[in-house]
Amino acid sequence: MxxxxxxxxxxxxxxxxxxxxxxxxxxxxxxxxxxxxxxxxxxxxxxxxxxxxxxxxxxxxxxxxxxxxxxxxxxxxxxxxxxxxxxxxxxxxxxxxxxxxxxxxxxxxxxxxxxxxxxxTPIDARPTVEHHGELDIDRAGHAVLRSGDPVALAPSELKLLLHLSAVPEQVFSRQRLLKEVWDHSFHSDIRLVDACVRRLRAKIEDPSRDPRYIQTLRGHGYRFGPL
Known part of the structure; x- marks a missing residue:
């Protein structure tokens, strides 16, 4: 336990x-x-x-x-x-x-x-490392590199990144992410998602540019890419 x-x-x-x-x-x-x-x-x-x-x-x-x-x-x-x-x-x-x-x-x-x-729990069992621009995602090893340097991610940040990057360009609503990433009901607090996105962006995005990896589609939700 x-x-x-x-x-x-x-x-x-x-x-x-x-x-x-x-x-x-x-x-x-x-x-x-x-x-x-x-x-x-x-x-x-x-x-x-x-x-x-x-x-x-x-x-x-x-x-x-x-x-x-x-x-x-x-x-x-x-x-x-x-x-x-x-x-x-x-x-x-x-x-x-x-x-x-x-x-x-x-x-x-x-x-x-x-x-x-x-x-x-990994999002899937793919053994290869995925390369997305400057971001390398090792799904099996639960490791993320940015420009070759390890990125320390909290559990919710890692699972959110794995979930979004598993299907690049697919848009996920906040309510769907609450259910699939946080195991919460559709009526739970979407601030969990927004706060996690902000923390994740601070670690993997270039602050001088618009978000490249975790993109917002107003009124719809978030997606990974396109790059």
Whole structure:
């Protein structure tokens, strides 16, 4: 079962999530502060991080930025509010998904499994490396190079790129991407898609040019290419 690092300062929420996940077979390490969570990363070596957005001192967003400096560990943000700004900031910081509290254990576990599937499951089994301009995509090896240099992608960023590039020039609506990449319903939050596209573009696109790889078709969605 996945090892879960939980960073949550509210004792009732923290204990509820920890007990619920442990009862389902997960090994959970709980931390109260962002600093303690960062210290636990190397010692506990989690498979996924559940990170409260509103932490004292070091916020969840700051923790997320710190993690993303050195790791592509899957991250799910926990927020007690449906505040648009907070959610967008968390996603832009590198979170793969978010959950609004309170949430039942089975919902949290379902999100954990969905995020980990994105991190582990290749889009297909093609063994060759695909060359798209300056971008090389190794599907089997889950590796991406830009001009020969490795590109570190979070799980959601990698799966989105693999999904779009598997069928160049095909347009995918945001709702379809939510279903096929995030395993969410068609009625889920399309900001997950838009924030992930922005993070992905920042890593693979030339900022001085219009997007070359991940293109927007207004009113329709996104496509890969044409190059």
């Amino acid at each position: 996945p090892r879960v690092l939980l960073v949550e300062d509210d004792p009732s929420v923290r204990e509820g999530i920890e007990i619920g996940l442990c009862q389902r077979g997960h090994e959970v390490h709980a931390a109260v502060t962002g600093e303690a969570g960062l210290e636990a990363l190397d010692a506990f070596r989690p498979d996924i991080l559940l990170l409260d957005l509103m932490l004292p001192a070091m916020s969840g967003v700051q923790v997320c930025f710190r993690v993303r400096e050195t790791s592509q560990l899957p991250i799910i943000m926990l927020t007690a509010r449906g505040d648009d700004v907070d959610i967008v900031v968390g996603l832009e910081a590198g979170a793969d998904d978010y959950i609004v509290k309170p949430a039942r254990t089975k919902v949290i576990e379902a999100r954990i499994r969905a995020v980990l599937r994105r991190a582990e």
